[in-house]
Amino acid sequence: MKFIDGGARMITESDVQAHGITRYHITKFYREHxxxxxxxxxxxxxxxPSIEEFDSPGRLDTSGEHDNTVVPGLQxxxxxxxxxxxxxxxASYCRFCFRKRLVGKESDEIVPDVAKAAQYIIxxxxxxxxxxxxxxxxxxxxxxxxxxxxxxxxxxxxxxxxIGTKFFAFEPKxxxxxxxxxxxxxxxxxxxxAVLVTHFDHIGEISHDAERVIHTLRTQGVQFLNQTVLLxxxxxxxxxxxxxxxxxxxxxxxxxxxxxxxxxxGASHFQIPLYRGVEVTRGVNRLLAGVQKxxxxxxxxxxxxxxxxxxxxxxxxxxxxxxxxSADKIGKIFSRPYTExxxxxxxxxxx
Numbered sequence: 001m002k003f004i005d006g007g008a009r010m011i012t013e014s015d016v017q018a019h020g021i022t023r024y025h026i027t028k029f030y031r032e033h034x035x036x037x038x039x040x041x042x043x044x045x046x047x048x049p050s051i052e053e054f055d056s057p058g059r060l061d062t063s064g065e066h067d068n069t070v071v072p073g074l075q076x077x078x079x080x081x082x083x084x085x086x087x088x089x090x091a092s093y094c095r096f097c098f099r100k101r102l103v104g105k106e107s108d109e110i111v112p113d114v115a116k117a118a119q120y121i122i123x124x125x126x127x128x129x130x131x132x133x134x135x136x137x138x139x140x141x142x143x144x145x146x147x148x149x150x151x152x153x154x155x156x157x158x159x160x161x162x163i164g165t166k167f168f169a170f171e172p173k174x175x176x177x178x179x180x181x182x183x184x185x186x187x188x189x190x191x192x193x194a195v196l197v198t199h200f201d202h203i204g205e206i207s208h209d210a211e212r213v214i215h216t217l218r219t220q221g222v223q224f225l226n227q228t229v230l231l232x233x234x235x236x237x238x239x240x241x242x243x244x245x246x247x248x249x250x251x252x253x254x255x256x257x258x259x260x261x262x263x264x265x266g267a268s269h270f271q272i273p274l275y276r277g278v279e280v281t282r283g284v285n286r287l288l289a290g291v292q293k294x295x296x297x298x299x300x301x302x303x304x305x306x307x308x309x310x311x312x313x314x315x316x317x318x319x320x321x322x323x324x325x326s327a328d329k330i331g332k333i334f335s336r337p338y339t340e341x342x343x344x345x346x347x348x349x350x351x
Contacts, residue, residue, distance in 0.1 A: 073110055
């Protein structure tokens with residue numbers, strides 16, 4: 001494998017397993033786009049292997065996905081939301097992926113029987129939306145996605161079908177598939193909302209091709225959200241993030257989450273300290289107009305989605321639960337003493 005900071009190096013299968021190294025794969029479109037974007041020095045870290053991966057400690061399941069799996073391939077961590085893992089593949093592989101335990105590998109975590117998952121959802125009327133994830137669902141053919149829809153659209157209490165994807169960055173021509181308009185029309189005809197959750201981490205990932213296909217899909221009634229991961233050496237810069245979010249807003253893609261990078265084995269070197277993340281988000285908010293400030297700075301922790309609010313003059317970092325398995329904790333503000341090296345809730349003292 002060739003490393004951006006260490007040259008070519010022979011690695012064995014045992015190296016891959018021991019250090020959580022993700023396989024290398026990148027689309028021709030994305031490679032050419034980032035090389036010509038003017039931002040290659042930042043964007044290369046998203047897809048090119050780094051020698052830092054060998055010394056990057058952490059866990060392979062940082063959010064308790066295994067513990068929240070209710071039937072094979074279906075997670076139910078938050079009352080209103082089901083998470084359906086429909087594939088273990090992506091168009092390209094991000095080096096910071098928090099599901100590197102399964103993405104690009106054989107895995108028994110991918111849903112083997114959508115009908116069985118649908119039966120669970122039917123028995124849980126509090127579940128109003130399902131997120132298709134993986135891997136990237138748009139690796140699957142539109143016909144395969146239609147099969148999955150068949151099991152979901154008949155469930156009366158489901159209001160929204162979300163699909164998370166980075167194909168708009170990696171291979172936007174996927175959305176020129178002539179079968180897709182009927183796919184999204186079918187969701188609308190069932191009285192449900194189709195939401196695509198894009199994954200633009202940097203202004204340099206947004207191509208003209210991506211803009212065009214997003215515009216087309218919006219005319220077909222598809223709604224868009226964007227999630228971004230705050231990444232060391234890539235986008236830990238207020239100006240870059242502000243331009244990214246402003247561009248998303250201009251395209252009709254609502255900035256949704258700015259995620260704190262997770263302590264994933266082989267990828268924790270992408271984390272920045274929480275206090276620095278607060279500084280970055282303050283800087284972003286100073287640069288954006290009010291209508292563009294729709295993102296939340298989130299840590300997707302084992303206990304729930306935690307919004308990181310601020311570091312106070314009292315030396316404490318203030319947070320609140322944006323989502324939690326216990327409804328009575330949602331919205332509650334809490335604090336911990338902060339340390340300058342803390343990158344995750346578990347790094348903060350409990351007092």
